[in-house]
């Protein structure tokens with residue numbers, strides 16, 4: 130199977146540096162330092178819509194009082210940072226041609242760089258969404274080089290969160306179970322997915338979500354791979370599951386349609402009018418479906 134998008138060449142996170150403010154400040158001035166601006170969940174791009182990183186001179190062009198500078202880690206001796214701009218800022222004067230969504234620019238982006246963009250956006254979105262203390266409601270400030278926020282009133286510290294979500298390709302012999310949401314482009318189907326709830330194991334979550342959304346009973350489940358998915362803050366946990374029943378009782382609030390597709394139908398996907406449309410190429414859903422499709426019978 131091919132490697133999943135957004136899981137390539139992680140940075141050395143160097144977490145011991147995060148508490149050392151002076152050392153992190155010096156790293157921001159390192160000539161090799163690279164900065165990844167994130168604004169309103171979008172990324173800086175050049176005129177060809179290719180994602181950009183910037184050297185330390187970017188800090189002279191932006192208002193560092195309102196931008197959160199987040200130390201991401203080290204790669205080949207170069208420190209990497211995310212710059213989280215406030216959403217109410219006008220397009221920040223970074224020197225980029227514009228800003229674009231990750232799903233649109235992913236196709237032009239080298240995988241190791243795409244993995245850094247995902248990390249940067251996950252951190253930036255968390256900062257954007259947590260300006261206040263969850264305990265007392267007072268303002269929080271970025272601490273530990275952007276890896277925590279601390280309440281200015283009660284001192285409570287909060288940390289970036291990742292929400293576990295299960296996503297599963299359910300099979301029965303030569304068929305797989307796919308569903309679609311009403312807002313998707315016509316003809317597109319995807320694997321079943323849902324959030325892990327407090328107090329349940331991820332295996333239980335796989336069976337519960339499939340039963341709730343489709344009525345299908347799932348037996349054995351097998352973990353396949355995970356993918357960071359900060360849209361806005363998920364960690365996708367990918368599974369295969371074997372169906373013990375085939376009758377579909379669809380939850381119409383969740384899914385507009387849900388069907389069993391044969392392997393031949395999946396092989397013919399996107400080959401002409403009326404054929405199945407698969408989810409975005411960067412998604413673990415696509416990866417799960419193609420991995421099953423390409424297996425020897």
Ligand SMILES: [Zn+2]
Pocket residue numbers: 262263264265266267280281282283284285
């Ligand atoms: Zn507080």
